[in-house]
Amino acid sequence: xxxxxxxxxxxxxxxxxxxxxxxxxxxxxxxxxxxxxxxxxxxxxxxxxxxxxxxxxxxxxxxxxxxxxxxxxxxxxxxxxxxxxxxxxxxxxxxxxxxxxxxxxxxxxxxxxxxxxxxxxxxxxxxxxxxxxxxxxxxxxxxxxxxxxxxxxxxxxxxxxxxxxxxxxxxxxxxxxxxxxxxxxxxxxxxxxxxxxxxxxxxxxxxxxxxxxxxxxxxxx
Amino acid sequence: xxxxxxxxxxxxxxxxxxxxxxxxxxxxxxxxxxxxxxxxxxxxxxxxxxxxxxxxxxxxxxxxxxxxxxxxxxxxxxxxxxxxxxxxxxxxxxxxxxxxxxxxxxxxxxxxxxxxxxxxxxxxxxxxxxxxxxxxxxxxxxxxxxxxxxxxxxxxxxxxxxxxxxxxxxxxxxxxxxxxxxxxxxxxxxxxxxxxxxxxxxxxxxxxxxxxxxxxxxxxx
DNA sequence: TAGATTGTTAATCGATTAACAATC
DNA sequence: TAGATTGTTAATCGATTAACAATC
Numbered sequence: 509x510x511x512x513x514x515x516x517x518x519x520x521x522x523x524x525x526x527x528x529x530x531x532x533x534x535x536x537x538x539x540x541x542x543x544x545x546x547x548x549x550x551x552x553x554x555x556x557x558x559x560x561x562x563x564x565x566x567x568x569x570x571x572x573x574x575x576x577x578x579x580x581x582x583x584x585x586x587x588x589x590x591x592x593x594x595x596x597x598x599x600x601x602x603x604x605x606x607x608x609x610x611x612x613x614x615x616x617x618x619x620x621x622x623x624x625x626x627x628x629x630x631x632x633x634x635x636x637x638x639x640x641x642x643x644x645x646x647x648x649x650x651x652x653x654x655x656x657x658x659x660x661x662x663x664x665x666x667x668x669x670x671x672x673x674x675x676x677x678x679x680x681x682x683x684x685x686x687x688x689x690x691x692x693x694x695x696x697x698x699x700x701x702x703x704x705x706x707x708x709x710x711x712x713x714x715x716x717x718x719x720x721x722x723x724x725x726x727x728x729x
Numbered sequence: 730x731x732x733x734x735x736x737x738x739x740x741x742x743x744x745x746x747x748x749x750x751x752x753x754x755x756x757x758x759x760x761x762x763x764x765x766x767x768x769x770x771x772x773x774x775x776x777x778x779x780x781x782x783x784x785x786x787x788x789x790x791x792x793x794x795x796x797x798x799x800x801x802x803x804x805x806x807x808x809x810x811x812x813x814x815x816x817x818x819x820x821x822x823x824x825x826x827x828x829x830x831x832x833x834x835x836x837x838x839x840x841x842x843x844x845x846x847x848x849x850x851x852x853x854x855x856x857x858x859x860x861x862x863x864x865x866x867x868x869x870x871x872x873x874x875x876x877x878x879x880x881x882x883x884x885x886x887x888x889x890x891x892x893x894x895x896x897x898x899x900x901x902x903x904x905x906x907x908x909x910x911x912x913x914x915x916x917x918x919x920x921x922x923x924x925x926x927x928x929x930x931x932x933x934x935x936x937x938x939x940x941x942x943x944x945x946x947x948x949x950x
Numbered sequence: 951t952a953g954a955t956t957g958t959t960a961a962t963c964g965a966t967t968a969a970c971a972a973t974c
Numbered sequence: 975t976a977g978a979t980t981g982t983t984a985a986t987c988g989a990t991t992a993a994c995a996a997t998c
Contacts, residue, residue, distance in 0.1 A: 523989065527941055531933035532918050539893070539917065550955065558918055563991060566956070578956045578997045595937050596944040610865070614835035620916055624936050644831075664943065672760070689943040691935070695841055696760065697753050697779055705946060707939040711930075712752035714912070715845050716816050718928040720748055722885065722910040723817040725926060744965065771979065784967060787980070799973045799980045 526568050527595075531624075532558065533568065534591045537584055550581035597625040603691075604663050605631045606651065606678055607670035608643050611693055615669060617644035628667065630657070634674075651678070658685035665689045672696040679706075747789050748816075752845075753779065754789070755812045758805055771802035818846040824912075825884050826852045827872065827899055828891035829864050832914055836890060838865035849888065851878070855895075872899070879906035886910045893917040900927075 536558060540546055551569070555562040569582065574590035576582040592598045605612055605628050616631055631643060632651045639650045649657065657663070666682040668675060668690055675694035682690060689705040692698055700706050757779060761767055772790070776783040790803065795811035797803040813819045826833055826849050837852055852864060853872045860871045870878065878884070887903040889896060889911055896915035903911060910926040913919055921927050 522941060524938055525989070527938045528931075528934040531931060531937045535893070535917050535931075535933065552955075559920060561991070562955090567990085570957075576956055579954050580998070581955070594941070596940050601940065601943075610835040610838040614831040617831040618932070620932070621936075624933055625940065626936060664947070665939070672756070688946060689939055691939055696756050699778075699780060703946070705939060705942045707935055707942075709932075709935055710749075710752060710756075711839075711841070712756065712845055713749040714928055714930055715842075715847060716752045717745055717748045718886070718910055718912055718926060719817050719822065719846065720743060720815070721926045721928075722822075725909060725924070726885070746965070773979075782967070783979090788966085791981075797980055800978050801974070802979070 522571060526571055529560075529564075529568050530572065530591050530595060533565070534588065537588050537591075541584055541588075546584055548581040549584050549587075551576070553581070592625075595624075597623070600625050600627050601665055602627050602629045602661070602663055603665035603667055604629065604654070604658065605646075605667040605669060606633075606654065606682070607668065607694075608633045608635075608638055608648055609669065609671070612669035613643050615667060615693070616646050626665070629661070629663075632657075654678075655681055655685035658682065658687055663687065665691065667691045667693070668698070669693045743792060747792055750785075750789050751793065751812050751816060754786070755809065758809050758812075762805055762809075767805055769802040770805050770808075772797075774802070816845075818844070821846050821848050822886055823848050823850045823882070823884055824886035824888055825850065825875070825879065826867075826888040826890060827854075827875065827903070828889065828915075829854045829856075829859055829869055830890065830892070833890035834864050836888060836914070837867050847886070850882070850884075853878075875899075876902055876906035879903065879908055884908065886912065888912045888914070889919070890914045 533554065536554065537549070540549065551562040551565040554565045569576070569587060569590070572587070572590040572594040574582055574587045603626055605616060608616065608631050612631065616628060621628065628646060631646050631648045632654050633639060633648050634651045638648045641648050658666070664687060666687040666689070668678060670678055672695050675692070675696050676698050679690055679692070679698045679700060683700055683704055689707070690698070690700065691707050691709065693709045695710065695712060697708060698706060754775065757775065758770070761770065772783040772786040775786045790797070790808060790811070793808070793811040793815040795803055795808045824847055826837060829837065829852050833852065837849060842849065849867060852867050852869045853875050854860060854869050855872045859869045862869050879887070885908060887908040887910070889899060891899055893916050896913070896917050897919050900911055900913070900919040900921060904921055904925055910928070911919070911921065912928050912930065914930045916931065916933060918929060919927060
């Protein structure tokens with residue numbers, strides 16, 4: 509006999525493709541209202557502008573809990589709120605960044621994160637020339653202090669922008685100190701214990717898609 | 730009656746997930762041989778280290794044309810070559826970068842691209858203080874010269890690291906001048922004519938996956 | 951009302967995973 | 975040989991797309 513899981517433990521898993529599309533709608537809708545005030549918008553309209561299918565937009569919005577009215581569409585402001593709520597972007601989460609090279613510095617200076625509820629509060633590096641300085645207005649601390657600081661501040665998100673070589677070791681350090689999610693920009697796949705979240709941001713993967721598609725395109729005579 | 734497409738026109742479309750995984754194997758194998766010389770490796774071993782399934786690794790490698798020997802595995806050097814070949818990373822493609830803010834500068838300085846056959850030869854910006862200067866050793870030119878330069882140099886890849894507002898207009902300019910593929914780091918979806926490739930690199934999308942997963946994890950009591 | 955649009959159930963499609971024969 | 979591993983065909987799973995009733 510099948511033993512059904514108790515209802516409380518059934519965590520609805522949201523498909524990753526949906527999660528990735530929600531911010532696209534979000535950015536689109538924000539731009540729409542900014543350009544000129546629009547109260548309602550239909551999935552048809554959204555799908556035309558974003559070059560997708562209306563049914564997909566509808567399905568995606570359904571997941572956020574946004575409700576539309578037949579013939580009228582969705583209230584733009586409500587959809588924006590629904591997405592923010594759904595993704596947890598309405599309250600800020602603090603994060604630490606490890607590695608202040610080119611990419612790390614860029615991430616430190618990226619103003620957009622605050623729109624998405626992310627606040628990088630400090631950066632860590634191993635280079636003595638950088639420790640104690642400020643980059644883009646954020647303090648750079650010694651990576652030796654990382655575990656203690658994670659514990660003390662109860663930080664849950666670590667952004668890893670280190671080179672490939674030390675990446676795994678730094679990840680281990682973070683996890684041991686209590687980090688629950690790692691946003692990994694290092695060009696290697698890192699391993700973490702079960703229950704810890706890793707989001708890999710591999711430029712090489714994206715470039716692979718681009719370069720293969722381009723090669724096939726140019727090969728068509 | 731069904732009219733089958735002539736064989737020459739059947740372009741085998743490679744699934745995007747496969748293309749995204751190939752660089753992960755590539756980085757892993759490069760690291761393996763760098764750490765200590767290994768001649769052969771099995772899918773079982775790869776899958777254990779990368780925390781995936783052996784069958785998936787085997788299927789992915791099959792697409793690159795790499796061939797293994799039962800009981801022995803694949804020649805590491807051959808797999809590396811096969812991936813490089815398959816993705817076109819064995820010969821260099823030149824690219825222009827548009828937008829030299831934090832992220833654009835970071836991309837200009839990223840040494841890893843040359844491993845993936847990408848060479849950013851120049852950068853473009855609209856800010857008078859930047860034009861004529863060098864950033865990370867690359868010349869910054871006026872964005873007004875972009876169309877002419879694309880045509881003159883026959884550049885096919887444009888990397889867009891501009892703010893949201895001018896992104897679409899810059900994309901149009903690039904496409905008109907002959908760019909065939911745009912790697913878009915701007916936080917908006919851009920529209921391009923059919924036959925032009927766009928690879929969207931939306932940090933918000935990745936962050937959405939991370940923050941939702943983390944929220945669900947922390948919500949589990 | 952007529953018809954555009956939502957919400958929902960069903961069908962399709964494609965990627966992942968399983969099964970197993972071939973082989974070194 | 976025995977058994978690990980590849981290569982290949984089949985089954986499963988999940989996301990996308992289609993169909994259609996409900997509704998404003």
